[in-house]
Amino acid sequence: MEKEKVYGRPKLMPISIAHCPGCTHGLVEKILAEVIDEMGIGGDFIGIGGVGCGMGTFVVMDIDAIGAPHGPALALGTGIKHALFEKPIIVTAQGDGDCAAIGMGYLINTAVRAERLTCLMVNNGNYGTTGGQMAPTTLIGQVTTTSPKGRDPKRFGYPVHVPEILANIKGVAYCARTVLNSPANYTRTKKYVKTAIQKQIDDVGFSFVEILAVCPPDWHMKPIEALEFLEEKTMAEFPLGEFKNVDHID
């Protein structure tokens, strides 16, 4: 009987990087590889990974890839975009620490300048690579290595809602939040990522997608428990959906 291949690595991904058991980063890479391939933009694509678990996001793909310093992936993207007079399509893949803590200033100002760039922020609620410290996105009461008794809002404030902030900035063409917990939301994520990149190609403005994710080892949970936590707690704090989607900015 002839076998038919029904599932495999996207053709743009010749290599893979091992992630922790239950981690969703591999899915982010897969979605991006599929989207780049389906949109036929690999030749003009430059991917920038931020410091953290997303550093290797584009390295696994057969495209030009950059590992940025911690925080300024979008500033690098700005330099590249202007240096090549808007020719390349540039996407950054950053974590919530890289993007919303050390990188928040770069993010907001890149949006204010309406740079034709796309930013993906994978939000796993902590600093995964460094061993699970508190991030701006850490939930109230969530235990991390730097909030050992749980995040106390009196001392450390509240989880930051990035796309909701960006929706108020005029230079933003698109901002949305999605999650990787089911095949349906995998499809939703892929659609959001495609839309965000299309806004850049259509020269509308800055685009941003937050992807809610798990971090089983640093949450000290089994993968299935981490998914349950994601659905019960994380998704209760962070609503899904598109917060801004415009085809033209006056």
Next chain:
Amino acid sequence: MVVKAVEEEKVLVQGNEAIGWGAIAADCLHFYGYPITPQNEVIEWFARELPERGGRFIQGESEMAVMNMLVGAAMTGTRVMTSTSSVGFDLMQESLSHSAGAQLPCVIVNVQRGGPGGGSTQHSQMDYLQVTRGGGNGGYKNVVLAPTSAQETFELMQLAFYLADKWRNPTIILTDAIVGQTAEILERKVLDFGPLPDKDWALRGKAQQKEGKRNISFCGPMRKTFVITDLLSSTWLLAVKELGEKWEQMEKTEVRYETYKTEDAQLIVVAFGYVARVSRKAVDMARSEGIKVGLLRPITLWPFPYDIIREKAREGCKFLVAEDNLGQMLWDVRYAVEGRSDVGFVGILDRHNTSPGGMILPGRVLEETKKMLGV
């Protein structure tokens, strides 16, 4: 080096504007910057002149953002530069270290102001150690060029871009508020330093590369020819070794300096930037009194002209370091002299008054040379 072309019309420009003309002469069409005194004329010049020439000016939200934009543009192989002053230069150090490690050519101008910290908005030479020793982490090296006039600023800007591309390394131009804000006649000669290697390492999208080869750049030590297995950290030390050998080669080949009346000198004043012009005047004053004094002006502060100083020290020549700080280049001169001869110092505490506008004047340099020579 040959003169390729000369714009007929001579122009009266500030040293800071000569930075712009020099960049244009070097075909640099990308400038990213952030306002800071005393270099605002530089970013204003580029904001005005670059778009008209088909180039790009971006005003970033901070010097950190600007330097990271430079890193991005440099990764594409595009000639790119920024300009800042002292405290702004501090903020660029992380990404400057990154561009040295990842072998990214770019040019950074530091029009020095007073320090430490915010210091003053007026001139000083207090950043010598920071620019020559690598202000960021990791012990990287970069050529530092120190002009003394608008004309030299214009010419060294062109050399800076050539050296950046030649070595795949950032180059720093170190000037100060006096060199930057003095208006002088500029003759716009376009200089040709010779051919440069192809930038086949540049990231422009795979479709732009020969045979569709992908390129990768990372914020750590990078070998010139990157292979995917370099991502496994087993080759990290090979990259460090390659960088070390490159910097050693630069140190051997890129030393530049100017001497003035040093042949028969019993004492040589060592000075750069505005203090070198002050010191040249002091040398003329000394010579008119029959005192045998000369001037050695390092054009490259790194690599430093140790050999010529060592040679003269062995001949018994004394040295007087004149610099507008508490003593920084002084260390390099002492190192070169190896204790064989006297090394005197005229510094920021010898300024003619205590306000930020105080200067080291020729009379003070002359006074010290006389004291050292016992005349």
